[in-house]
Amino acid sequence: MKIFDLFGRKSVGQQPEKAAAVSNPAEAEIYPGMRVEVTASDGHLLFVAKLLAPHENTAELHQYSESGLSLESGPIPVKIRGYNDRGGKAVYMEGIMTPEQRRIWQVEQLTVAKAENDREFFRLNTNLDATITTFSGLSTGEKPCKLLNISVGGASIGSGDKHYEGDKFLLKVKLLEDRPLSVMLCQVLRVIEKGADNFVYGCRFLELTEEEKEKILQNIFAFQRKTIAVKS
Numbered sequence: 532m533k534i535f536d537l538f539g540r541k542s543v544g545q546q547p548e549k550a551a552a553v554s555n556p557a558e559a560e561i562y563p564g565m566r567v568e569v570t571a572s573d574g575h576l577l578f579v580a581k582l583l584a585p586h587e588n589t590a591e592l593h594q595y596s597e598s599g600l601s602l603e604s605g606p607i608p609v610k611i612r613g614y615n616d617r618g619g620k621a622v623y624m625e626g627i628m629t630p631e632q633r634r635i636w637q638v639e640q641l642t643v644a645k646a647e648n649d650r651e652f653f654r655l656n657t658n659l660d661a662t663i664t665t666f667s668g669l670s671t672g673e674k675p676c677k678l679l680n681i682s683v684g685g686a687s688i689g690s691g692d693k694h695y696e697g698d699k700f701l702l703k704v705k706l707l708e709d710r711p712l713s714v715m716l717c718q719v720l721r722v723i724e725k726g727a728d729n730f731v732y733g734c735r736f737l738e739l740t741e742e743e744k745e746k747i748l749q750n751i752f753a754f755q756r757k758t759i760a761v762k763s
Contacts, residue, residue: 560615560622560646561585566683566744567592567613569628569636574610579748580636582613592628592636595745597752605629611638614684615646622646654682655751661704663690678704681751683744685735686717691728694719699737706750707757713750715739 565582569592578598583591592611600607606629613622626641661678665671677689686702694700698719705712721733739747 560620561590561613561624561643562615565613565615565622566748567611567624569594570610570612572608572610577607577609579752582611585641588626588639588641590626590638590641591631592638594634594636595748600630602630602633605636609638611641620646654680655754656680657706657754659704659706661688661702663688663692664701664703665694665698666700673703676702678702679731681706681747683736683747683751685720685733686715688717688732688734690730690732693730694722694732696720696722702734706754710750710753713747715747 561582563583563585567580567582569577569580571577577600578594580592580594583593606627609626609628611624611626613624614620615622623644623646624641625644626638628636628638631637657678657680659678661676662673663676664673674690674692676692679687679689681687688702696719700717702715702717703712716737717734718737719732719734723731723733725731736747
């Protein structure tokens with residue numbers, strides 16, 4: 532469903548190599564292409580990237596959100612929080628980052644602190660008008676709601692209509708006026724009742740391709756840049 536528009540070759544007779552032991556189990560959670568948040572030591576978000584070519588204590592960061600950093604920046608001590616799509620885990624790392632070329636950074640002294648069941652990725656507060664479309668139950672049809680915040684993996688939605696854990700619906704929202712309408716298939720994970728006819732739903736997105744996830748991130752950071760510009 533479209534929501535938005537290490538291998539080695541073994542020679543003949545060669546015995547398979549024994550897998551290297553992993554001293555820190557959390558290291559096994561890292562893989563090429565992992566989406567990561569890169570923050571300064573004070574917790575300030577620098578950019579979002581893909582972690583590529585991990586090898587021992589080095590890796591590359593291919594930046595795909597904007598940042599105020601330049602090729603003259605660095606070395607910079609950074610904290611890296613990766614999101615493991617395969618296991619639904621967050622992987623916490625630290626290292627020293629230096630620029631290689633435009634939007635590509637080399638990380639050295641890379642260490643993995645821990646991996647834990649934390650499914651949250653970078654989340655942006657929005658409070659935007661949106662709609663929910665359901666296809667079964669008493670509230671079938673399209674109803675207004677508020678997009679309270681959004682990440683690449685899901686969203687928090689405020690609504691006056693009652694839904695339940697496990698319910699699925701389509702969320703439609705324009706993060707920016709000059710961008711196409713975004714339509715995401717959602718599933719309710721959490722229900723918070725704020726009072727009569729006032730509910731907050733923690734939802735995850737379903738059936739998103741990698742391309743669609745990257746488009747969500749691009750829209751999130753475009754919205755963030757516009758918000759910062761308005762406040763400046």
